[in-house]
Amino acid sequence: MQTRRETLKHSAAVASLLAASGLFPQYAQAFEKAAFEAKTINEAIKSMGGAVPVESKDVTITGPDIAENGAVVPFGASTSLPNVKRVLLLVEKNPSALVAMFNVSPDVEVNFATRSKMGQSSDVYAVAITNDGKAFFAKKEVKVTLGGCGG
Amino acid sequence: MADPMRIRAQAAGDKATVRVLMSHEMESGQRKDGTGKIIPAWHIQDVTATLNGKTVLTAEWGPAVSKNPFLQFTIKGAKAGDKVGIIWKDNKGDTRTDEATVS
Numbered sequence: 001m002q003t004r005r006e007t008l009k010h011s012a013a014v015a016s017l018l019a020a021s022g023l024f025p026q027y028a029q030a031f032e033k034a035a036f037e038a039k040t041i042n043e044a045i046k047s048m049g050g051a052v053p054v055e056s057k058d059v060t061i062t063g064p065d066i067a068e069n070g071a072v073v074p075f076g077a078s079t080s081l082p083n084v085k086r087v088l089l090l091v092e093k094n095p096s097a098l099v100a101m102f103n104v105s106p107d108v109e110v111n112f113a114t115r116s117k118m119g120q121s122s123d124v125y126a127v128a129i130t131n132d133g134k135a136f137f138a139k140k141e142v143k144v145t146l147g148g149c150g151g
Numbered sequence: 152m153a154d155p156m157r158i159r160a161q162a163a164g165d166k167a168t169v170r171v172l173m174s175h176e177m178e179s180g181q182r183k184d185g186t187g188k189i190i191p192a193w194h195i196q197d198v199t200a201t202l203n204g205k206t207v208l209t210a211e212w213g214p215a216v217s218k219n220p221f222l223q224f225t226i227k228g229a230k231a232g233d234k235v236g237i238i239w240k241d242n243k244g245d246t247r248t249d250e251a252t253v254s
Binding site for chain 2: 032035036071072073074076091094095096098099100101102103104105106107108109111112113114115116117118119
């Protein structure tokens with residue numbers, strides 16, 4: 001018959017396995033919160049597993065030069081680099097720089113589009129983080145006539 | 152709960168371009184209400200896309216993604232008739248799943 005002690009040891013082992021694989025909900029929540037609360041571009045990239053980013057022609061960011069409505073600014077981020085683990089979209093002057101993060105799998109093209117809020121005219125970055133932890137970015141200056149964070 | 156998502160998945164060769172329009176307030180947590188109190192952040196946090204049940208994309212979003220979020224991506228190896236599923240979870244724990252067939 002399994003003793004209480006053995007049951008407890010077993011669940012501790014399972015819990016640590018879950019935490020290590022990032023499946024533990026508490027752990028996963030904390031992880032992403034830190035990145036989304038980062039105030040600067042480099043901090044956000046670091047908490048997403050990337051080194052200090054290097055500008056690269058192989059990363060593309062598409063978006064308007066002037067956004068009439070800062071609440072809805074369409075952006076596309078893509079890269080032709082191999083071994084990309086994740087793609088980030090960041091707006092430098094937003095209260096929290098990180099807008100979105102996409103985990104790349106072999107089943108999708110590394111090309112994502114979404115719409116973001118921009119508080120004010122700012123540089124917008126697309127960052128590709130590769131499997132070996134290097135980060136590459138492309139940036140675009142976007143002017144905003146009406147800020148999107150509620151003023 | 153929220154309105155259903157609008158998902159369009161179109162096959163072109165051996166890939167399918169998927170466009171999703173989700174219905175969500177995406178409150179940034181920066182706005183104040185009439186009394187001057189901050190309206191708390193309420194936004195989609197996790198998005199998962201599946202092809203015939205297999206996860207092909209996961210994404211994490213912050214409050215800066217626009218209201219009624221739009222997402223476009225391309226799945227490799229998808230063909231007409233395949234099922235694309237999109238699941239989102241927000242920071243209050245609500246979740247929604249919708250599915251569409253690749254045309």
